[in-house]
Amino acid sequence: MNFEPLASDFYSYESLLSDREKAALAALRTWLESDVRPIVGEYWDRAEFPRQIVAPLAELGALSFSWDETRPFENSSVFRGFVQLELARIDASVATFVGVQNGLATGAIAVCGSPEQRSEWIPRLARGEVIGSFALTEPLSGSDSAQGLRTTARREGDSWVLNGSKRWIGNATFGDIVVVWARDDADGQVKGFIVPTSTPGYTATRIERKTSLRIVQNADIVLDDVVVPESLRLQHANSFKDTAAVLRLTRAEVAWAAVGTAIGAYEAALKYAGERVQFGKSIGSHQLIQDLLVKCLGNITASLGMVVRVSEMLDRGEQRDEHSALAKAHATARMRETVAWAREVVGGNGIVLDYDVARFFADAEALYSYEGTREMNTLIVGRAITGDAAFV
Structure with a gap:
């Protein structure tokens, strides 16, 4: 596929990409222009997420460029940045969806998960079979999350019991798993948990009346005695x-x-x-x-x-x-x-x-x-x- 550089890249930074990276970026750009640009205004106006774009994003590799388990070729961080730029150039909400899916949710598992957790979840997230979220921000804790996190995790045998609330959680209304960050009652340290959204005690309510990123389905989450097994605790998230x-x-x-x-x-x-x-x-x-x-x-x-x-x-x-x-x-x-x-x-x-x-x-x-x-x-x-x- 011919690569046409962006005129707005005035100093030609895209020239730093390899030929294979340029080809992948050109394929993504072509699809975004033909299939996403024409519809985003209507979806933004209705505050709805176009679920039909998930499968093509996965097929184009946009959900799997970063991690060893799934990336289609050896790619640079500059290339991955240009992917985010290209998505946001069409619509910031689409870029945010990919950022949550591929960066935050998948990234949390990639950085903090065990080899078994990585092999279990990262390929499924990359294929779009599983939609992920990242739950850190709370109604009373945002910039002070390091000290002010109020969601708790209590160990009970081979399971953990989570209680608390989260806010502004992207993808959470239709996602399949949420990476929840909670403070361990025992040692006071923040730990991470992969929580299936079907778990009893988990509820997600869409935040209405937004005037920004209206396509992104942000949610308020309540965790009411949500029980997750030790196998779903991110094994390398200890603080x-x-x-x-x-x-x-x-x-x-x-x-x-x-x-x-x-x-x-x-x-x-x-x-x-x-x-x-x-x-x-x-x-x-x-x-x-x-x-x-x-x-x-x-x-x-x-x-x-x-x-x-x-x-x-x-x-x-x-x-x-x-x-x-x-x-x-x-x-x-x-x-x-x-x-x-x-x-x-x-x-x-x-x-x-x-x-x-x-x-x-x-x-x-x-x-x-x-x-x-x-x-x-x-x-x-x-x-x-x-x-x-x-x-x-």
């Missing part, structure tokens, strides 16, 4: 440091998705600028509109350079928490600026779904907050550069 190891890998992917969201808004605005005629000529020929578009492209190009570098560091084993934290904080802040400028280009039409910019504009707010707020990521970087922790 919050292990939870953080999963987040370290996925935080950079959110930064990639932020760049993709910015590109989606920019491309929609650029298209509109070429078609919309005012004062006898296209608005793209006016200086003020060109200024907005160039500012958008500058933000995209700078952020893309940052996330590419972070992914290269990950492949070399050099990436630290502060590297992914800076990328996430910077890319989402620049995304927020970019979608606002894109909305400005489109004017009044920028608040309706017909021109796509409104969807990217709204969805950017969720990406700005999840996987660590800008403030929390700033504190991670601040601690690294000053040597002083300023979290409390």
Whole structure:
């Protein structure tokens, strides 16, 4: 398949990919343009998830690029980042679904699971046979999850009893398993559990009236004496440091998705600028509109350079928490600026779904907050550069 680089990749970072990676990205891009772009506006408006996209995503490898048990070929972290960018460029909710499935749920099992748990669950998640969720955030605990986690786990013989509540859990209303993080009553440490959603005592209620990522099926979860066997406890999740190891890998992917969201808004605005005629000529020929578009492209190009570098560091084993934290904080802040400028280009039409910019504009707010707020990521970087922790 011929690979056509994105015009919005102004410094040609895609040229860093291997020929095989370019071919895989081209196949994904073609399918997203033909089968997903035409429907996402309607699904976003109805706040529904298009379940029919799961099987093609799995067939294209988008659910299995990261882990040894399933990845179709040896691929770079830069390639995996471009997959997230490509998904978010079409729709941030689709990118979020893949991020939860392939990054958080599968990633938790890959990083913290035993060999038996990895072989049992990762291939099924990669094939889309099992839909996964990641339950860390709680109604009263978000940024302070390391200290403030209230969901409890109590050992009883060969089983564990979980009690508590979770909030903002993506995929949870239709998922098959949820990776639940709970504090062990015995030692006070955070541990992870694979919880089938059919387990008695587990309930998930969709969060209604969202104005961002409306396609994502976020849920409030209640765990009422949910019993899971020891075999479903993640065997290498023994403290919050292990939870953080999963987040370290996925935080950079959110930064990639932020760049993709910015590109989606920019491309929609650029298209509109070429078609919309005012004062006898296209608005793209006016200086003020060109200024907005160039500012958008500058933000995209700078952020893309940052996330590419972070992914290269990950492949070399050099990436630290502060590297992914800076990328996430910077890319989402620049995304927020970019979608606002894109909305400005489109004017009044920028608040309706017909021109796509409104969807990217709204969805950017969720990406700005999840996987660590800008403030929390700033504190991670601040601690690294000053040597002083300023979290409390």
